[in-house]
Amino acid sequence: MPPRLSGKINHMKTIKITAPATVANLVCGFDILGMALNDPQDVMELTILDEPIISIQHTDGYGLSEITEQNVAGVALQALLEAYNKPAGFEVKIHKTIMPGSGLGSSAASSAGAAVAANKLLDNYFTNEQLVQFAMNGEKLASGVKHADNISPCIYGGITLIRSIHPLDIIPLSSPPLFVTVVHPQIEVKTSDSRQILRKEVQLKDAIKQWGNIACLVTGFLKEDYDLISRSLEDVIIEPVRSILIPGFDDVKKQCKEAGALGGGISGSGPSIFMFNKDEQTAIQIKNIMEDVYTKLGVDYRVYVTTVNKEGVKVVGSDEL
């Protein structure tokens, strides 16, 4: 018989979850769009404790801090426990495969994964929206800004639209089948740096172009119109500035589009680049192009051919199963 907390029956003491990589922005949707991927994914194991302790262990060798206040999963769990208001704690084991600094929502996977797993151990005490709030503390620690464009798809799965952060307003979107090719050139681009180089003001005419594209991209997803998705994958505001930080970006984009990719761009703040494709065969061709560009540039890289993850953080094991 597992011990009980505060008179509530806890069905599980230990849970194992996977947390997907995510692509924020999706070209023209800066700060409002995000998408979960089936590959790569982190694995985490959480055990609930009677005492208000958070203990974090990384088994991935990325050298991330295991001090609660300096760990994105740690601060997410702190926020969750503060709202829970009953004595509880967690022992956390994190095995990341989403590389920190890749622009593929590595910090979001840790903080969202921790929040969702903890909530399962607390018998779903919190709503998904509350979990997003807790997990955003991890984003604040990682990048200085409480943003939800990686956290939301990581928790909800699929493609999510964020109308507003205050109050939180998240809308999950349907989409047609999409194959996604991602390349992570292994150079360092810090989210905080890549935010600072953005201009605080934009031309009204550019903003109009951008909101025409974002409205049409969302329409393309909902109407399952691949051509419209392709035409709308254009960013006249963020990409021209941020892409400068990513060697090979223009080549990758140009060659991939010529080879039949629907379109794509910087994943989050980079350096990863993603491309949408209608079929797997094209997605594989796109992978070859990406490999070719970075091999020629002499830059190490990882590359993924994957699909949209529809489930978000997922339970893959527990002491109950």
Place this chain on the structure above:
Amino acid sequence: MPPRLSGKINHMKTIKITAPATVANLVCGFDILGMALNDPQDVMELTILDEPIISIQHTDGYGLSEITEQNVAGVALQALLEAYNKPAGFEVKIHKTIMPGSGLGSSAASSAGAAVAANKLLDNYFTNEQLVQFAMNGEKLASGVKHADNISPCIYGGITLIRSIHPLDIIPLSSPPLFVTVVHPQIEVKTSDSRQILRKEVQLKDAIKQWGNIACLVTGFLKEDYDLISRSLEDVIIEPVRSILIPGFDDVKKQCKEAGALGGGISGSGPSIFMFNKDEQTAIQIKNIMEDVYTKLGVDYRVYVTTVNKEGVKVVGSDEL
């Protein structure tokens, strides 16, 4: 037997059409969204001629120019005939009920109505996209800018999204049943003036809010989600500036939302104000509020309780029928 032109069989010599009023922008969709209304509508009669003459007659008493080059229908027909490249001309009678300067797409109704009617008389020689191009010449004459946010819904009907003007990319959107209340306070706001007062640069953070709202408004239409439509009807960029030109605007908006309207704002560049409603009963209450505000202000007004027009310019008679 009607005479033949250039060897082609012309089924009709004379045609009568209605052209709907339109609401451009729809709050957060500046320059990219527009919607056709069932009331008010203009009536036009066109007769095809063998000679390259355009003759225009207004029967509405608004004092609009009947000189081809100075009439929005005239310049639209000139552009159409130039592209037709065979000898033809039109005799045009226009009876407007959409008041010029109302912000309800009066110029668009004339130019789009003329282009569509002429095309019917030419056995649908042109595509709808081409008709939009011709009709935009009327908008250029009226406001100095070739914009399509009134022209598109006037021709296609319903709600239309414009991703881009060059090249023209128009996407018709579905929507749930919506009742629309419109008030036209009879003050003068020129489209050209109301464009000039807009700032050329906007804050990036405001632009992000705006594209979050526009993406969600479009999603609300497509998913038939009234709550999402309501939450997304917010404009942080254009409305705060333009609404200053419209007496009573803040009162109308506040009171209408309190009374249950989904939301709304300035129609095009104003001075008309529109409100979306879920049912007719609310739409009528909203009309009473609008009447009350402008009666108290001592400003003359017209008010309409109507629905979204799904057909656009419509043939209501011909010498064939």
